[in-house]
Amino acid sequence: MLPSGSDLGRRLHDYGPGLVAAVAFAGADIFTKLALAAGTDVLTIATVRSLLGVGLTAAWIALGRAPVPLTATERGVASAVGVLYAGIIFCVFKAIELLTVPMAILTYFSYPLVTGIAAALLGVEKLGWRGLAAAAVAFAGLALTIGANPGDVSLAGIAYALAGAACRVAVLLVSRVWLLRADARLSTWYSGLVTTALFCVASLVLQHFVPPVGPVGWLWVVLIGVTTTTGVAVLFVSTTRIGPFLTALTMNLEPLLATVLSALFLGELFTPVQALGAAVMIASLFAFQLRR
Template identity: 45%
Template sequence: MSSTALSVAIPRRYSDSLYGITAAASFSITDILLKVAFASGMNALSLATLRGVVVVIFFIAWLRLSPPMRRHTARERWIALGIGLLFSVTMFGLLEAVALLPVSIAILAYFVYPLLTGLAGAVTGVDRVGWRALLAAASAFLGLGMMLGFHVQDLAPLGLACAFIAALARVATLLLTRACLNQADARLTTWYSMVPSTAVYLIALGLVGTWAIPGSVAGWGAFLGVTATSTLSTLLIYISTARIGPFRTALVMNLEPLLTTMASIALLGETMTLAQGAGASLMIASLVAFQMVRGR
């Protein structure tokens, strides 16, 4: 490669990373706005349902304007529909965790999913994990234990359970996607998964009957912001994965828990003790190390 080509390639690589960085920042905004929406009177099921309807309509329009290059096979379509059921568990669990816990705690508890995905991938033969990755994973779980252990009595057990269940469903989704849908159009996979998940929410809402809309202008603004930022983040992740690959994209996405933690302290008035802060820092650093050693 010539020096001119190299000088062009290096800045482009960094500029392409901005897609993932923006996606992480956008998801962090989503995390904060969720708390505002819940404070205005929404509940997790109502938010998940209304957001799902909006996103489904968005994907209908997007796929009509820009049809996929290749349609799913029948097998891929059924797998994507099944993933949609897992996605409904992930989304509701994460939303309920944010509603019941401090935002920073909920997101960090949920972010055990990259570790669990790598470990489950090693067990099932989908991935390979060496001793360095196992050491990083152990450090991350130690950091999570430090963050939760000192004040676990002050945290809602249901909220923690929802965060961990959401993480497990996310692990299953990632493993299925990697094993069975690696060559499929990601937008179409998302469409097929959004339809059953939204249907599940609509049925659950009809059975439970606890529809709750925002009770203020700020609440409606937060809901619309959540819908916009979460959809934007999804689009940017697609672009980032195409530009810099899934490994670097996953690495950059570790900015989300870091940014969310800082924003929740600055904007929502949430607090962390020194021990919790040390545990959160250890967990985030170990997440980065885990993905870096796996990427070698």
């Protein structure tokens, strides 16, 4: 039975922001690969993306309702998270540079599994046998995807993707403990300031700036900043509408969308065995998060 117009409208209202976030981040993955092909490099993209992100976050705060100020502890934690965000951005961009987009993002998306396991070990949440089984199957799917054509896979790229996932795990655990009640816009603002400062200082100290070739290359770089900041903003909206659990489930669409978009616009294709491994991992991600 098809949903009525009112039901469909309500579902779009509830789940629309999460879907937009998944599309935005998948688009950013593709734009990153295109920007790198246009002659720029990871540090330059990260620096410009962070500067644009700070400006767009300021507009996001100004246009919304007045935020509740963060406590001194929350500001300090958000600033520390900015260091981890810098690690995520740099490592994921490097992974995309060294791997195909689907391989980089699928490997990075091991972070929900590692977060769940780490949270259980730290006593933050419980993890039963169903969760462990789903995690084991998901890691098996990832191993199948990576190992199907080992000669074509950059081990450094895999390492960067896993390092980005590790930073993401730390962000999620820290935020869950110390930033649960903080306004996401302000925590994003403070962490973004630190992330931007780190990349700007690195660029100045290394005297490193590699602009893309031509206006189209600059377009890709700007779109990276717009899509990533948009993704963060609508994730905040999604969390307030349907909660963090359903939002996390919706975000599992990102690796699937990145795979489809990379096939359409970059010509990056999985072999049948790799596609099977990717399908197993994505399905297991849903099962892992539905265990609760």
